[in-house]
Amino acid sequence: LPARPAAAPPSAARAPRAPAGPRGDNIGHRATSCRQRVHRVRATPQRVLPRVSAGARAEARGTICAWRDTSCRSCSSSFPAIGAPKASTTTFARSFRDSAGVYLARLPFKKKAGGLSKEVYFFDELAEDRALSLQKKGAWLEFYPRCLEERAVSTDMTPSYLRNTWSAGKIAEYYGDLKSKPVFVVLLREPVGRAQSHFNQMEELGTGLLPKGLTFSGFVTRYLQNGYDTEKKLMWCGQYAKQLRVWFQRFHSSQFWICPMKYHVDPHRFGIVPDLTSTFVRWRIWAFRVASLCRGCT
Numbered sequence: 001l002p003a004r005p006a007a008a009p010p011s012a013a014r015a016p017r018a019p020a021g022p023r024g025d026n027i028g029h030r031a032t033s034c035r036q037r038v039h040r041v042r043a044t045p046q047r048v049l050p051r052v053s054a055g056a057r058a059e060a061r062g063t064i065c066a067w068r069d070t071s072c073r074s075c076s077s078s079f080p081a082i083g084a085p086k087a088s089t090t091t092f093a094r095s096f097r098d099s100a101g102v103y104l105a106r107l108p109f110k111k112k113a114g115g116l117s118k119e120v121y122f123f124d125e126l127a128e129d130r131a132l133s134l135q136k137k138g139a140w141l142e143f144y145p146r147c148l149e150e151r152a153v154s155t156d157m158t159p160s161y162l163r164n165t166w167s168a169g170k171i172a173e174y175y176g177d178l179k180s181k182p183v184f185v186v187l188l189r190e191p192v193g194r195a196q197s198h199f200n201q202m203e204e205l206g207t208g209l210l211p212k213g214l215t216f217s218g219f220v221t222r223y224l225q226n227g228y229d230t231e232k233k234l235m236w237c238g239q240y241a242k243q244l245r246v247w248f249q250r251f252h253s254s255q256f257w258i259c260p261m262k263y264h265v266d267p268h269r270f271g272i273v274p275d276l277t278s279t280f281v282r283w284r285i286w287a288f289r290v291a292s293l294c295r296g297c298t
């Protein structure tokens with residue numbers, strides 16, 4: 001990973017000296033009494049706040065500058081869906097991205113869907129071979145909307161992150177001091193059904209990653225006999241407890257929104273919430289107006 005950009009030098013972070021206030025606020029004034037001196041000390045930190053319009057300030061309230069770098073004003077993903085593969089993440093992504101204020105990365109090299117991308121693979125091993133990579137951190141952020149637009153949530157829904165033990169570390173390193181801010185969506189499906197769905201997809205795609213003639217039932221039998229797993233680790237993909245343990249070592253467990261797939265695709269049947277997705281989205285949009293990550297919003 002590249003080193004995090006160095007913090008801006010103190011002189012750059014410091015706001016220019018304010019002119020003498022006309023209304024008796026003594027910021028920038030010479031303190032002439034003890035009382036004024038105390039007031040001045042308290043007021044000083046406010047001087048580093050950006051001088052932006054009231055509307056923009058309201059929008060930015062509660063957002064956090066990741067790098068204190070005003071050259072880039074794009075917002076990183078604050079709400080990644082990390083898995084699991086074949087657990088209805090595409091359905092989730094579709095309903096979610098149609099909600100107001102929700103943004104997916106728009107990748108110029110992607111032809112379909114106007115470049116909108118559910119799966120970015122930025123924190124995956126694949127990222128190293130792609131146009132996006134951790135080495136191009138700034139380039140990645142440019143694909144997200146700018147701060148202070150009507151953005152509530154920006155997201156990356158790459159379901160392979162959950163199973164990849166390295167993705168948690170990459171994300172934690174990337175966010176650094178702000179790693180307590182993102183919230184991760186995890187949809188989980190009954191593991192054998194998940195594996196079968198994945199197996200079928202690999203067969204249909206003809207990836208060549210399955211041994212010739214192997215049926216799903218033969219695969220399960222071999223797994224039960226000697227722990228055999230395919231090259232794509234289809235059985236490992238369903239071992240959520242082990243995977244989440246790695247994530248919980250990097251992030252606090254309260255940062256994970258974990259939902260069994262059956263509740264997501266058929267909430268009525270379980271009498272949970274009449275419309276789980278939209279309720280969830282509304283709640284999250286509210287939450288992320290407060291907690292979203294952004295870069296350079298000063």
Ligand SMILES: Nc1ncnc2c1ncn2[C@@H]1O[C@H](COP(=O)(O)OS(=O)(=O)O)[C@@H](OP(=O)(O)O)[C@H]1O
Nearest residue numbers: 084085086087088089090091159196197198200265
């Ligand atoms: N609404 C609803 N109801 C029932 N089942 C649903 C629904 N949405 C998605 N699915 C099933 O989820 C499987 C695809 O999951 P993903 O979209 O996560 O796949 S992927 O990882 O993005 O490739 C895939 O499972 P299989 O059909 O067993 O392959 C989809 O049928």
